[in-house]
Amino acid sequence: MGKFVVYNYDWISFPDAVKYRKLGASLAEQLGAIGALIRSVTPFSGDVPHTGCLSYDNNTNSLPKIPSASITVEDAELFGRLAARGVNITVSLSMEARIDGSDGMSRNTVSEITGSTKPDEIVLVTGQLDSWDVGQGAMDNGGAAFIAWRALSVIKKLGLRPKRTVRSVLWTGEEMGYYGVKQYSQKHINELNKISVAMESVSGTFKPTGLTYRGQNTTAKCILNEILQSMKPINATQLLIDDNIDGALDIRYLMEKDIPGLSLDTPNDQYYRYHHSIGDTMQVLNTRELDLCTAVWTAIVYVLATIDDQLPR
Ligand SMILES: [Zn+2]
Structure with missing residues (x-):
């Protein structure tokens, strides 16, 4: 059990929005979260998540690297509405993505x-x-x-x-x-x-x-x-x-x-x-x-x- 940080924001531009995906996990880590959920980086949504890379901040190396997942714009807004009403939201997260440290060979x-x-x-x-x-x-x-x-x-x-x-x-x-x-x-x-x-x-x-x-x-x-x-x-x-x-x-x-x-x-x-x-x-x-x-x-x-x-x- 623990708390997630949900990033729900207004779309201004890609460079503005992508910072939540790239840096959101490390910032949530510092707040003691067990995971981060990121509103998909898109100005428009057909109720599908948009994926992409993230980077962990080297300054927080002492903290556990928490998982971060994209959620749809629709779900991010739903979380926003429920939270504004004071509803206690329960989330369970199951992910398989990982970097296992064994890079494979690939070529240009x-x-x-x-x-x-x-x-x-x-x-x-x-x-x-x-x-x-x-x-x-x-x-x-x-x-x-x-x-x-x-x-x-x-x-x-x-x-x-x-x-x-x-x-x-x-x-x-x-x-x-x-x-x-x-x-x-x-x-x-x-x-x-x-x-x-x-x-x-x-x-x-x-x-x-x-x-x-x-x-x-x-x-x-x-x-x-x-x-x-x-x-x-x-x-x-x-x-x-x-x-x-x-x-x-x-x-x-x-x-x-x-x-x-x-x-x-x-x-x-x-x-x-x-x-x-x-x-x-x-x-x-x-x-x-x-x-x-x-x-x-x-x-x-x-x-x-x-x-x-x-x-x-
Ligand atoms: Zn790409």
Whole structure:
């Protein structure tokens, strides 16, 4: 017997809400709770829980690591109403999730087209191959994995040969802690200065609007703006600039090594409806939008791998 802490909050944004999931267990621990129940991190609920990772605070190492579970928005609000009425709520929690300390072997999935005249220079196009177990992971991050692989396959089908090597890397172990990209940035440390640019898609493969450039170089901005002009027929010409390294997810570990980063932009206001839930299925994806994302990725990969100079840093 003991007490649970239930986190019920108003949705403002993902970054605001996700802090309850990530930090809620450790904060509840400090209050002497035996478990934490977290309102699912979503602006919309179909009465399904949304899962995700959490981290335990190292400063509370002396305290037992208590379990933390997602509950639906509906249940969080029910708890809120009952508590406001002074009702004594009884909960029994049964969970099987655990980290048993024996990491298994997993690998990134890599494919590439070797460059014709500058084979040692590389344009990296990436997505994550793993997903949470509750849904199919079609949106997070199957769509991104698909377009990162498909970009190379379209270049090949068109009989094009870029000057630089184009390499598609589908990261493993992203959801559990970016294992694949962290390993990659260490194991490929000797070629990091030859990676021209690292591209990622992490917020959905809906109808593309353009790119976010994660850097500060003025010439690079001009080059990217010029490349995006070719996306006029599909209205995907927008170039956003965000030089805050934390804005990137997977490629952040490459950007720390001074590699310029690019993210695909799509209107993702629907993203967190499905994120990390049983609702993340193939039905969320739209074949036409996926084709448009593939087209944008293919064109950008090809041009960046074929222009005379590497994208300036
Ligand atoms: Zn995820």
